[in-house]
Amino acid sequence: LFQSPEEKVSWTNCSSHAGCSAVVIGGGTPSFKTGFLSLKKLRPFTKYIISVRGCNKARCGGETILPAQTSVSAPSAPRELAVSKHERNGTLVVWEKPLEPAGNINGYTVARRCPNGERLSTVVSGDVLRTSLGGLPLGGANCTFWVTAFNENSEGHLLLGRAAEITFPNPVQYKK
Structure with missing residues (x-):
């Protein structure tokens, strides 16, 4: 029992x-x-x-x-992902911590793909919940962004969580 x-x-x-x-x-x-x-x-x-x-x-x-x-696991997706214009041809990407961190968040990968472009990414420290990305075509218009949290287990392996995704500019929501 x-x-x-x-x-x-x-x-x-x-x-x-x-x-x-x-x-x-x-x-x-x-x-x-x-x-x-x-x-x-x-x-x-x-x-x-x-x-x-x-x-x-x-x-x-x-x-x-x-x-x-219990051991460290992959975190859930970050929350409240948002993108806004920032400086010249740049965007500001912000998010909130995952509801289920499943460990101490080591960092986040922030990826983006713009029309006719390749997917590029950068890594952000675990305490930082925002990053600015410069040099995007049309200031990031029609680009898709992904943010993924990751943890490290006791063997040193990175455990990548689910990604939050958004396309900028955010689609307009019409009320019925």
Whole structure:
């Protein structure tokens, strides 16, 4: 059985619950068994405190409290992406942090493609939520912009999230 005190849920039997599974490895004694517990649908880069206790047909044993933290993952897409004219033939690209950073954001890639042009990109530090891009044809008119957040895991691999996308100028919305 397991329990997550942070979520204040009742004890859950892992042998009959879709959110977890438990495996007991052979050997041990009647009062001590080894194995592992697999919990599903946990949020990335989140600390959990898990209470675990073993049960048999006669009774349940005492609980063991275990701290656990899920690993870094790819972040969700940045929010509120906007583009505006800035200086001569340039644009200002601004965005908000992802709702689910899934770690400490290391940075953002800001890419753009203008009509008849190639896709170009630049990298922005994780604390910065804006960048200006100069030298765009027609001041960035009809260019498409993408912003993607990325994290780095403990092995040094970059985990690229989903991209937010916008075409400039922003399409006009007509109310019905």
